[in-house]
Amino acid sequence: MSVNGFRLFSLLMICAASIYWPQQSLAAVYEGWAVSCRNDACFAESTVLASDRTWLMTVRARATHPGAEVQVIVPAGVHIASGLFVGVPGGTVKQAQFVRCEARACEAQLKLSEAELLGWKRGRAAQVRYRPRVAVRPVAFELSLSGITAAIQDLEEKQ
Secondary structure, three states, X not given: OOHHHHHHHHHHHHHHHHHHOOOEEEEEEEOOEEEEEEOOEEEEEEEEEOOOOOEEEEXXXXXXXXXXXXXXXXXXXXXXXXXXXXXXXXXXXXXXXXXXXXXXXXXXXXXXXXXXXXXHHHOOEEEEEEOOOOOOOOEEEEEEOOOHHHHHHHHHHHO
């Protein structure tokens, strides 16, 4: 798919995500990441789909100086006790902490140190792993980090 097609696909995915999270506006798209604003709060956001277009997760990040706060939203029914893990090559694997589940999705959060955020900005992809259901093998996939640096820079200029 072309770069413009990828941007269009990213834009469509962000718009589709707004069905789950209403009152959200799209401010800008940077490769696989977008800057979205909701209720006066802006964040960098990326959505990951499986090859069959099944929604795997949406990630929202916001720089906090030092580091960043990351919100990971995954489909409802995920096996919480198995955990949700995010890692960048050459860096540590971090476990996100689940904070709530609703009918459509579960939310987990993690904090990145300044060094870990720099790893995200320099990396090409983060590896994500969670168990979608109790009797199912864990799924592991990549979250593209292309565009996160520009998206976070845009956020910092908006603050």
